[in-house]
Amino acid sequence: MCPECPNCQACSALVVRNGHFFRRSDSRRIQSFRCKACSKYFSNATFSECYRQKKRRINEPLRDLLCKRVSLRDAARHFHVSRTTIARRLTFLAAQSRRRNAVLLQQIQAEFGAFDRVQFDDLITAEHTKCKPISSTLVVQEDTRIILGHCVAQIPAFGLLAAIAKKKYGFRADHSRRVRERLFKQLTNLLPKYTTFRTDEHKHYPVVIKRHFPSAAHATHKGAKGSVSGQGELKKVGRDPLFSINHSLAMLRDKMSRLSRRSWNLSKHIERLDDHLAIYIESHNRAIYKKMLKKKYLEI
Numbered sequence: 001m002c003p004e005c006p007n008c009q010a011c012s013a014l015v016v017r018n019g020h021f022f023r024r025s026d027s028r029r030i031q032s033f034r035c036k037a038c039s040k041y042f043s044n045a046t047f048s049e050c051y052r053q054k055k056r057r058i059n060e061p062l063r064d065l066l067c068k069r070v071s072l073r074d075a076a077r078h079f080h081v082s083r084t085t086i087a088r089r090l091t092f093l094a095a096q097s098r099r100r101n102a103v104l105l106q107q108i109q110a111e112f113g114a115f116d117r118v119q120f121d122d123l124i125t126a127e128h129t130k131c132k133p134i135s136s137t138l139v140v141q142e143d144t145r146i147i148l149g150h151c152v153a154q155i156p157a158f159g160l161l162a163a164i165a166k167k168k169y170g171f172r173a174d175h176s177r178r179v180r181e182r183l184f185k186q187l188t189n190l191l192p193k194y195t196t197f198r199t200d201e202h203k204h205y206p207v208v209i210k211r212h213f214p215s216a217a218h219a220t221h222k223g224a225k226g227s228v229s230g231q232g233e234l235k236k237v238g239r240d241p242l243f244s245i246n247h248s249l250a251m252l253r254d255k256m257s258r259l260s261r262r263s264w265n266l267s268k269h270i271e272r273l274d275d276h277l278a279i280y281i282e283s284h285n286r287a288i289y290k291k292m293l294k295k296k297y298l299e300i
């Protein structure tokens with residue numbers, strides 16, 4: 001049966017088949033159609049998310065590489081495509097990942113219950129130069145390490161770099177609190193009111209929790225010294241109460257080349273960091289969900 005016309009929404013009875021064409025980018029034969037009402041042509045490809053993409057073969061392998069410590073430039077060299085193609089595909093894959101992750105979180109909730117014990121913390125990175133730092137908040141479920149939300153915000157340089165940064169790049173506003181508030185507003189749709197939060201002793205955390213989750217419990221823990229093998233995120237203590245969040249942050253640093261320590265890779269744009277995180281988070285959550293399902297059905 002023919003599809004409806006995407007141009008004038010004429011019913012499928014008014015649409016006739018109009019031969020095929022061969023799509024080189026993935027070697028498929030695509031059915032073409034003509035609408036008798038508006039005389040426009042369209043095909044099965046018109047309805048695809050990848051409509052008009054020339055390199056659709058790279059989509060899924062690229063998604064995989066971006067979660068395996070490959071930089072954007074190396075990905076371009078790997079696929080023999082331009083950096084621009086990779087940059088555009090990053091945004092496309094990120095939008096797809098955000099949609100898929102939202103569905104996945106609903107699925108996990110339906111299968112394993114509400115996310116009522118969570119931990120969150122900030123990860124510091126930079127865009128273009130260390131003089132322009134970025135703070136990224138990550139919220140994870142305790143024990144399972146399912147990532148429930150993230151946000152990125154520019155912050156001013158601190159410590160020894162503060163004076164140099166101000167002289168070189170001028171004033172840099174701190175958006176971290178505003179962006180964290182926005183993240184928590186979104187989280188009110190996902191987390192129950194009685195959620196238990198566990199964090200370090202950051203000053204803004206009790207404020208933001210109180211505002212969006214007034215009846216939630218909040219436990220704070222003192223920060224500990226980072227270990228080198230854990231990318232500075234895993235701590236040198238016997239039993240870390242914030243292990244879930246610290247381990248997740250260490251994984252981000254290891255699996256995303258732009259977040260690695262002692263590397264010359266760095267984000268160029270804060271929006272692209274946000275996109276890259278969205279792609280990683282979906283792949284991370286999917287892997288954990290698969291493990292949880294396996295464990296659940298083996299136990300039965």
Ligand SMILES: [Zn+2]
Nearest residue numbers: 005008035038
């Ligand atoms: Zn039509």
